Amino acid sequence: MSENTSSDRDAVHEVARAAREAAVTLRALRRSQKDAAVLAIADALDAATDRVVAANAVDVARAVENGTDPAIVDRLTLTPDRLHAIADAARDVAALPDPVGEVVRGYALPNGLDVRQVRVPLGVVGMIYEARPNVTVDAAVLCLKSGNASLLRGSSSAYGTNVVLVEVMREALVAAGLPADAIALVPGTTHESVKHLMTARGLVDVLIPRGGAGLIRSVVEESTVPVIETGVGNCHVYVDAAADLDKAVAILVNAKTQRVSVCNTAETFLVHADVADAFLPRALSALRDKGVTIHGDARMAPYAEAAGIAFAPVTDEDWAAEYYSLDIAAGVVEDLDAALTHIRRWSSGHTEAIVSDSASAIQAFITGVDSAAVMVNASTRFTDGAEFGFGAEIGISTQKLHARGPMGLAELTSTTYVVTGDGHVRG
Amino acid sequence: MSENTSSDRDAVHEVARAAREAAVTLRALRRSQKDAAVLAIADALDAATDRVVAANAVDVARAVENGTDPAIVDRLTLTPDRLHAIADAARDVAALPDPVGEVVRGYALPNGLDVRQVRVPLGVVGMIYEARPNVTVDAAVLCLKSGNASLLRGSSSAYGTNVVLVEVMREALVAAGLPADAIALVPGTTHESVKHLMTARGLVDVLIPRGGAGLIRSVVEESTVPVIETGVGNCHVYVDAAADLDKAVAILVNAKTQRVSVCNTAETFLVHADVADAFLPRALSALRDKGVTIHGDARMAPYAEAAGIAFAPVTDEDWAAEYYSLDIAAGVVEDLDAALTHIRRWSSGHTEAIVSDSASAIQAFITGVDSAAVMVNASTRFTDGAEFGFGAEIGISTQKLHARGPMGLAELTSTTYVVTGDGHVRG
Known part of the structure; x- marks a missing residue:
């Protein structure tokens, strides 16, 4: 078992390392390239309707067989109409402004140095979420638009659906000339695979758990990767x-x-x-x-x-x-x-x-x-x-650091200070 | 020993709870009240020069006796001139703009709702740092100016100095009509007391470690309270x-x-x-x-x-x-x-x-x-x-979430969305 665990960890960390490589490419993309890839994903999802719905039917049948709560089965279910709505939501994301490159602050110092605080992608974003397979696409597309690679870890009940959704998106990325590894499913359906994601410090820049209070608490407590808590509401x-x-x-x-x-x-x-x-x-x-x-x-x-x-x-x-x-x-x-x-x-x-x-x-x-x-x-x-007019939302943060409240594309960025001189040295 | 540990934890958490209470008062202060308190602290430090220097001399003598590296002894040492410079730095902080209340974004929605994203204090800020006692005052004053209560945990080698510095600052707070618990020293000099601070989730809003790579790594790995990593530079x-x-x-x-x-x-x-x-x-x-x-x-x-x-x-x-x-x-x-x-x-x-x-x-x-x-x-x-012209710095963040690069007063805040309607309901 410890051998399995270690090879599982290797598998998760290998996917994370590949995402990290892809993120280097994503950082440098122009908006037009990202938008083209997002639209390619939307079209590919529409084109793959039968394939996605067939895979989803297997997940749904298993859930029903297991006596899953009908409300959860409903969230798990993808019809052609629902998949089309997901693709359209991706098209809406393509139409949003690119947060990357925005100058948050900019000014000249008395010594002539020019300081600009510029939005840059976070890098690799890990998403841990529950049954709804629409999150697989929503999250991947929001991350892509903001220049981030995404590592997706949905619930095991939707694994078959998510495998196909991610395959379709990766094919679309490659067709658009981008690295497939910009979007990846975390391999495995056990709690261990979540753990390996939560401890991939240095490979994953942030984890965003979306789901019930229990899921969020366990991620917050066990993760050594920085976490943005979302969505628990009293x-x-x-x-x-x-x-x-x-x-x-x-x-x-x-x-x-x-x-x-x-x-x-x-x-x-x-x-x-x-x-x-x-x-x-x-x-x-x-x-x-x-x-x-x-x-x-x-x-x-x-x-x-x-x-x-x-x-x-x-x-x-x-x-x-x-x-x-x-x-x-x-x-x-x-x-x-x-x-x-x-x-x-x-x-x-x-x-x-x-x-x-x-x-x-x-x-x-x-x-x-x-x-x-x-x-x-x-x-x-x-x-x-x-x-709030953000056009899209990756979750609602209930923590105080980084982002608080609804998180749109800007909240999926960090910043870099670009300081330009002309041979300036400190005296 | 487990009894001691548990009563140590209680002691640390009690201080954190008192800071949390004080933070409620701090949130509501006007700039003029915070500035008056910061200036009162500066004056009190100047007036307490003999008391602080005497306490420091004991810490320094012990460090020398223990064969501490002279560079570290130097950092630990407070002369009257150095203490006066620390007080003057606090006066500089009083002169900076108040970050709290700044409207980061503000706009009206099509339905007439008015949305403002407003800077608010983080709440309770824990600082974990090494020998330099100037950080005790710098951090307390920056937190106070930004409306935060501070929990200070310097190195054990400076404990005697820090006890007196915090006493002086708390006396000044009370004289200025503010709660003493807005500035507090974490009790104890063992590694356990740091641990109890790092696990005070729900009581402490953020931990900022300042010091060597080893200190920062241990805080990042062990803390369940959100951490802002600082200052490791290659x-x-x-x-x-x-x-x-x-x-x-x-x-x-x-x-x-x-x-x-x-x-x-x-x-x-x-x-x-x-x-x-x-x-x-x-x-x-x-x-x-x-x-x-x-x-x-x-x-x-x-x-x-x-x-x-x-x-x-x-x-x-x-x-x-x-x-x-x-x-x-x-x-x-x-x-x-x-x-x-x-x-x-x-x-x-x-x-x-x-x-x-x-x-x-x-x-x-x-x-x-x-x-x-x-x-x-x-x-x-x-x-x-x-x-960079920030006027003061609590540290330099090398992480991507919340704050990246030099952190001034604005980086010690979170935000709240204030949404104003006129009986608006969602359709």
Whole structure:
């Protein structure tokens, strides 16, 4: 077994080394070359529809046989329409501006040195993700557009699909005159193969895990390669004493129920005691009509009973929960400070919303929470790369270093200082 | 022993938790409040000169008794003049702009949502560093100015000095109306206390190690808290076929000898074969006059002999070395590509310089290396926060995520997206 492990590691690291070589070529490409390759990938995916769908059918059949949750089977499934939509999304990426070469800062020093901080590719980006095979293409294309080689490690349940998707993309790269190794699947379906990727320090520049909290935690804890944490969301809606209650009801219902299985869905709401009487009957009725269950504190209980909404006493597990379901934790707070204290304690640092018409309350809320995004009189559901106008999104970072919030192409770059002199030496 | 370890951990984590509390206050401070606190610290350090110097004398005496390298004893030593210079450096930091609140991006979406990406403090910054006690004050003040609490963990040899420096700074914070816990020394002088800091995930937002390669590697490998790697420098000077040789000699001599013990010193030079005959006799004579030893390849040997400079055959250890001494690895390369291949293999990613008058060679060099800084016709010694005009520097990052190159106040911040609507919900 230790021999297998060591040869598995060699296999993963060999793929990473090849990606590293390819990244040298990618760094030097012009936008037109990258766009041509991305469009070639889109066309190749459309042309390979039958091949991809056939491979996917095998993965799907196995998942069904294994009794996989139907929602996960659905995420795993690629129809011709879905594959075409994936190819079109790649075409959209080709149309986005190239982040590489952007001068982030530029100025002349008193001694005449010219300093420019210029965006450059990160190099080799490792993606670790779960069932959805669209991520295989999305990630590869975003990395390619930003001049990065990608190492893709999807879930084992989608392995057969991903093998074919990556084959098709690599063929398209070669046809476009680029190295195939710019896009690669991490070989193997065991947890060991993920480990070998996480310890490929010096070969892989960054790992981006996308998926559930357990996956992300294990990558963060075990990886010696730098990691960008993504997408764990315990988002809060705070309804202030000075809230417009019509807006508050609409925002709360939207934040909880518009799509429950995503990270920017609200998982807790807090209401200022002064407006509990006016707000809660309306809000709880509206949530009840959407089939929501309230996990509420003692002050919430009588309102829930009056509204006839499903209710359970709230626990610490509820305050911490990312339900990804029609459940929401709920409490009445004495004031804004109590709401801030609660949010600082329980939030995962993704998105918090305040509904208020008070400028001072809004300012205190913005300063008092420490999250990737703060929504002022808007639904938490807006924290999203497409909504923010990024055109594409590789994930939503909930960490503070490098990138925070939705990550687009610019977040897949680093920078280099280019300093130009004329024989300058330091005195 | 396991009991001690656990109570040590509790002690470190308790300090981290107190810093986290203080960080909530720091986030909300105006520039004027932070500047007043920084100036109060500077004044308090000046007023406490006798107390600090007395504590330092004890650390210095012990270091001498232990037979510590005189260069390290020198770095450890605080004279009244040096302490005054440290206080003045803090006053300079007070004069710098506040990075917090800067709007990095701001725009309106088609649906009317107003999006602003705003700089915010990171939160709690842990610094792990070696003997120099000036880092204790520099780091604390840069963190305070950028709204961060700092957890300081200097070398055990400076512990007594650091205890007093931190006491003085905390007294000044309290006098300025701020929480003392905004600046704290990590308790303990054992390696275990560093470990407890490195595993304080959720309490500490980032660790910045400053020191030798061994220290930095151990932090990178053992920490579960995100790390910014700093300052390991194996910098290269490449003398191109189209170089102005006067400038090339001046830049090489400056890059190697102007100050040998720092990370932006050149440790290798490569010369294009076409100019070896014209360049090397002059360059090697100039280096010989500065007392440099060449670790050269076979083609370098006859030139070295002719110039009468100390010479040893180069090894892989030399190509990888950060000498921090009057040694330099050296080779003759066939062309620019060979230089780039060499640099990509051996560089630590800090700074590479090209000396050339060829625009195409310069462009190929900039694209072909992957380092924090590229110097074009300028000495590697310019990669420095003060030289770049940042006014202050917490370290030089050699990693690609978050910050790369000299890190000033802006690099001690994260961002938050503040999105303002008027009851906006997602459709």
